[in-house]
Amino acid sequence: MSDSGGVATRVAVRKTYKLFIGGKFPRSESGRTYQVQDSNVALASRKDLRDAVVAARAAVKGWSGATAYNRGQILYRVAEMLEGRREQFVALGEPAGEVDAAIDRWVWYAGWSDKLPQVYGGVNPVAGPYFNLSTPEPTGVVGVVAPAEPSLLGLVSVVAPVIVSGNTSVVLASPTRPLAAVTLAEVLATSDLPGGVVNVLTGTITETAPWLASHLDVDALDLTGVADPQLAVELEQAAAGNLKRVLRPAVGSVDWSADPGTRRMTTFLETKTVWHPKGT
């Protein structure tokens, strides 16, 4: 027992903010961090990015092969976990209204998993004795440059539509407000989401995004968070190397509170059409 007589204040345990790759939380292999939001945050390298793509590719088979019902269940579970951590996001400086909107948006997207094929697929009445069915399928590995702001609502708004259909993702988090992204990763890690479906890298966009755009095992690229128009052009050019599907940055500012529509999902879908003869 201390007899100092003063009021004992508990010394807080501080968190190390690390990367999220393949369901694990490694430090950057480069050993680098940068100071932001009063924390030391991992500064991802090209090697980290490549590791994240490997993890995302490995997760494609299981996640895209899961039933739509199962994906919907898991994503709804993510929303439950988000709700439980609501105060934590607020404590990180996320406006409470945006945290609520982010949770609601996640729930909205979760419900799409088993509706996309019905809304975007269907039978085609071909002129002949054939059964002909079109079905949307996930594109594969999607690279996502998340918007710098709003850090949680923006991030949720770009990640959920990519993965709900069965894609996996490599996400470059907001460089200026990365803590919400790492905290979201903690939510994902405890929500039955298979490792590798979402991989989160913190650091600078200019360092990692060019490698993401030119990576031959990445199938699509969401450039929403690229604010520099010249960089956006360079990334889109690099993406042409293996004909990535590219979602360009919006013209002007995005209203993140508006109804998001379905384009963020449909951009990362492929339509497969299957023919079979009818006969006896």
Next chain:
Amino acid sequence: MFDYAPAPESRSVVTIRDSYGLFIDGEFVDPTDGGARKTVNPATEEVLAEVAEAGPGDVDRAVAAARAAYQRVWGPMPGRDRAKYLFRIARALAERSRELAVLESLDNGKPIRESRDVDLPLASAHFFYYAGWADKLPYAGFGPDPRPLGVAGQVIPWNFPLLMLAWKIAPALAAGNTVVLKPAETTPLTALLFAEICQQADLPPGVVNIVTGAGATGQAVVGHPDVDKVAFTGSTDVGRQIARAVAGSRKKLTLELGGKAANIVFDDAPIDQAVEGIVNGIFFNQGHVCCAGSRLLVQESIAEPLLESLKRRMARLRVGDPLDKNTDVGAINSAAQLDRIRTLAAAGTDEGAQAWSPPCDLPEQGFWFAPTLFTGVSQAHRIAREEIFGPVLSVLTFRTPDEAIAKANNTPYGLSAGIWSEKGSRILWAADRLRAGVVWANTFNKFDPTSPFGGYQESGYGREGGRHGLEAYLDV
């Protein structure tokens, strides 16, 4: 083999002019800063006509005409009226189908049986299908009031000249866009006859503009700053260049590129039907088909009898005069393409695969390549990886269904695939796992205006055909 007497289709049904100008703003005009080039009959090397080559200034005029037509006429026109023009075009294509089919076979080298029974009916049907969408766009699933994009710049290949034109122009016009289309330099004639049909249909001037020419003309079309939408069908290499060129612009882009489709034959497949499907898959249109079944994956246990049967069938293929109604395989479209096929076939032999062709007498004039199959092909061989775009089949084998899928998907392409099996659950299992935009099960190379077509991965993006095909031409 039966001897068939020649049964030539008469070429008198079509009149080919000595020279053709560019079709801009509803009229044929001479190029101002371009030139001219000759188009030949690939079956005889006879010059068919001299065709204008549009320069950048000509493309500029065409885009300006399209823009004006979009703003003044076609954009404001009610959908029901746009529909009526498209219906007129669909009907005219059907009415003049024999003329167009003969012209297509003359300019392209494809058998008249195919141009008559496949290209023309599908081209007309495509316009008929999209005509019906023109006044129903709010019901297409893209929101209550989907808007057109404006001027579409379209570049099409030489393998299905008129059909590819229909795939490009019909949905663009139905959605309310105007177009500047560049046909391939070796096959411009049916597009120019189509321009006459637009005149006949009283389509408002500038709604459709046809600028003939080669690669430089195509670059001018896709790179034009006043083009809002770029649609390209052709090689993956050119597709990459176009994707790079439009980067940073607000142009919407759809690409339908190359393929190296696997045609998988499981051990329970009906052999005779499978053989027909394999032949149709690779020798249809001389193998000048982006979705051709150019990699035959056959289960090891049935490889021997299947190949025997396939060779027997190949020996019955009639190669020769495209205008003969009995011809199965026509001429290779150009000297350049013949060169490419020869180079890749030689690489197949050099790398250790064994080539086989049936005995067949090829005409002395023109560009010809005998139907060929390669056995002993490994996945690393160039003939298993690169698109040959000719009548050359690479045969590989597999032991388990998992191995078949792994080999089928071992390609950067992803346009089409084939499955042959009598077992429904196996077909659906395989169809789920194949990374390809079109999967033909117990059939191959079937097309329909209502059925979306397009690729995964490096076979491009966007779909043509069906409700899905409208998306490429709407601001959604």
